[in-house]
Amino acid sequence: MSAAITARGLARRFGPVVAVAGIDLDVPRAQIYGFLGPNGSGKSTTIRMLCGLLVPTRGTVSVLGHPVPRDAEVVRRKLGYMTQRFSLWDDLTVAENLDFMARVYGLDRGLRCERVAARIAGYALGAAAGQRAGTLSGGERQRLALAAATLHEPELLLLDEPTSAVDPQSRRDFWESLFALVARGTTILVSTHYMDEAERCHRLAILDRGRISAEGTPRELARDIDAVVIEIEAEDLLAARRALAALPEVRSVAQLGHRLHVLLSRDAAEPGRRVAAALAGHCPDARIERVGATLEDVFVAATRLKDGPATERVA
Amino acid sequence: MSWLERLAAIAIKETRQLARDRITVGLIVGIPTIQLLLFGYAINYDVRDVSTVVLDQARTSLSRRLVGDLGATQVLGGIRQAGSEAGLRRAMQRGEANVGIVIPADLERRIAEGRRPALQILVDGSQPALENVAQGLGAMPLLRRAGELPAPKPVEILVAYNPERRTAVQIVPALCGVILTMTMVVFTASAIVRERERGNLELLITTPVTRGQLMAGKLLPYVAIGLIQTTLILLLGWWLFDVPVAGSLVDLYLGALLFIAASLSLGLFISTLAQTQFQAMQMAIVTMLPSILMSGFMFPFEGMPAIAQAIAQVLPLTHFNEIIRGIVLRGARLTDMQPELAKLAVFLVVMLALSVARFRKRLD
Known part of the structure; x- marks a missing residue:
């Protein structure tokens, strides 16, 4: 079976601003594919091009086998879209919002009643069914938006930062719902800037300044990271930090409690020894240990290592 | 069938939201009532004392x-x-x-x-x-x-259709058009722009709903509101100011329907230009003032310079004023008003075409 989404050389500019600078994408079916990237990296613009809301400046897109934007209307029947902002109607109740969306998707009467009831039950919205959407909590709104986006059982769900205003428990529940949908064959593309969410995706693309700077499964990404990660334990971490700043191969330093988490360029020869030498004069008690990369390291390496000077980050 | 169902879904949703917006419901009834009372009693062309x-x-x-x-x-x-x-x-x-x-x-x-x-x-x-x-x-x-010089009146003037020269008789029909202009343009423009501002439109345009369904569904409730306002103005005019309808009510409502549609299409066009409700309001006012001042409501149309008359020809209110004065005061038939009806229809078609051309199911 072909990929759910294929894009080649996809680019979009807004006047002088390049939002997406040419990306290739292959999203396999029945998986959760994540877009991880800082704000302004082009996640929303890409998603909007995929559902035909924005016309690409360059490049081709095929969604569920149909070229977009040419066949956007065909694709829209098979697609569910959850906008970054809650965009159902605050002055309609939960049940009215769902009923309206079911009508818009052209479900006939019997199916409509059945689906609306099923979504209200399935997404724990029963208690709030008669409540206006404007009065719902963040978690309830997310569930309602997902319920609305899945009324017509779409083959593909596009979720643009769906959990940005939701507490951790609601986020967990939300991801459980996503895996349930995937189990039924739905393909999900989700954008996020949360590492724990990115960790849950089957595959990930890390976006930076409109480009995909790394792509693969979370495990592959951590394994193939283009950097060396070491951790330093010392009495005077401030002094250690100053000493590390003098090393050109240090790309990023983050403090994690009593430790410093350091990313170094891979091309540096014997990074451990170099760091030890640099620290020797300043913190004689320093313990240096090479550790495995986390997804956050991958993210930092992919979004900052490629170009630009070393910047400190606060974890 | 499902085409109509989608349209109905949008119209029902719109009506439901409108009914919950108490201030807007108040304005639908309040604007015509207050304006009619205000202008009906305040405007008096007969200068005395x-x-x-x-x-x-x-x-x-x-x-x-x-x-x-x-x-x-x-x-x-x-x-x-x-x-x-x-x-x-x-x-x-x-x-x-x-x-x-x-x-x-x-x-x-x-x-x-x-x-x-x-x-x-x-x-x-x-x-x-x-x-x-x-x-x-x-x-x-x-x-x-x-008694010094005999000065017979050379011409005798008889005022037909309003023999007592009561201002209210002239004001009430004209006010009907003015009030509809004020409410219809603003209501539709802001109803659509509001959805754009709140992000609802981004969701709606990624569904299979078509442009036509979206626009027609949003306009339909306002057609009903326009007819309600027309009825209210005519009833109040008849009850408070003894302004009878000389012509046929069916003709009157058909004329009003065309004018309401023309005004709604203008609001629709504004909504395709404005990004925020504030912008939509400003644009609506820009069209409203010339309508009120140049349509012959305030000053006689004949007294205006040619360029102003040309501008007034574009405004739907100018033609509706002719139609409603004709039907309400002179007892004219709709068939007597063909040029005005044609001009309103042209305005409607042009505005709809421009709106459809500008309204895309896209964000760029």
């Missing part, structure tokens, strides 16, 4: 009779005497008098000669309506009464 100052330099029995005659018209009231020309000017400058009448010392001789004007009437030009008063006074057959 204009404060007057008289400088009588003749001080003869004829001059005193002339002043008495002017007072008897009821147009001038509170007539005061000034001692000198300076006193008269000061009284007008202070705004104590809006009209000044100077009777020259040689009044009798001027009348006898008939070459020079017998009276001088000074009018406060800063008050627009008063100039007509002066014109009327100038044409008064004062001298016939004075």
